[in-house]
Ligand SMILES: [Zn+2]
């Protein structure tokens with residue numbers, strides 16, 4: 001009987017499956033981008049002494065309602081909230097910072113050395129309309145500095161790390177935007193001034209903004225509607241309204257960035273989408289190719305977040321970057337992932353007995369921490385060597401009847417085609433030596 005194709009089968013069952021809207025598969029072809037990004041994030045974390053934290057995907061919905069703000073789009077429209085069988089109201093985590101802050105308090109990390117420098121790479125969930133590089137499930141890489149003092153050097157360090165992340169990934173045309181949104185002392189004054197300004201233009205505001213005007217006028221600066229956008233041009237400048245402490249803090253952050261020669265743009269309309277930020281807020285986006293994905297890293301200072309969660313006032317600053325967005329930008333900018341010269345050897349066999357021995361040889365290589373690939377299911381040696389070519393391994397080990405009889409292995413240089421037979425007990429040393437001679441090392445330095 002002729003086997004049925006997938007199409008025919010699905011016709012019979014009447015259904016094929018696809019990912020739910022906004023969810024996506026990362027196929028093997030995209031994996032090198034993900035590997036590279038995750039490696040750079042880990043290398044940066046190690047260099048700047050950040051330790052990894054993993055928090056659960058499910059949290060109580062209230063955690064984000066209380067911290068992000070009831071009025072924010074995240075809480076109003078974008079959270080996946082549901083009731084468990086036990087009656088808990090939980091949500092798929094929409095962002096990482098509140099979860100990290102919750103963990104900091106729950107495990108009394110404030111009693112350990114301060115500040116705590118933490119990082120994560122985790123999936124987040126937002127029920128929003130999928131666009132380029134934006135998915136309902138997406139991964140974010142975040143760096144957070146919690147506790148200690150509110151020294152502006154930490155703000156500068158966080159921004160620098162994200163800038164280095166983009167540089168190391170060779171992402172071009174980046175634009176760092178930075179602003180200060182003040183503190184408890186000066187922000188209420190600015191809010192009142194914003195309210196006064198917008199009230200005189202209330203008839204031009206979108207209905208959402210009319211609602212926000214009373215509760216949280218800062219959010220009006222985030223509105224994407226054209227009519228509201230036009231009003232932003234003459235909005236009072238927050239930097240003129242900062243109290244002297246906030247002003248000094250912001251000035252020092254900028255001085256550190258100057259010292260590091262990081263170019264930035266002051267953007268007095270940048271407020272970020274979450275309520276818990278104070279003082280420094282920043283975003284880095286790209287111009288030209290890749291700009292359609294929007295902000296890459298973004299973040300800021302959030303000194304009041306721990307208080308919102310029932311803890312003490314705890315200085316903190318951090319940010320996060322969408323990994324899916326980075327991948328989209330790297331593709332848009334046609335950034336090649338550095339050809340990874342393979343550390344691998346290819347193991348091939350000729351004959352049934354040799355096949356068994358090869359299986360064992362592969363395991364010995366693995367134990368010796370040498371990467372090995374094979375196509376042992378292919379019977380013909382020719383087909384296997386073809387696979388070796390595609391694989392890109394520089395060396396092949398070949399076992400045939402004659403070699404088994406002589407207790408040897410053929411070691412073949414796949415670039416030059418030269419080969420010799422080496423005694424089996426010496427093969428690991430010989431492979432090591434040859435890989436070293438070929439100078440086969442990963443060529444992905446992080447500070448390039
Ligand atoms: Zn202030």
Ligand SMILES: [Zn+2]
Pocket residue numbers: 205206207208209220223224225228
């Ligand atoms: Zn609006």
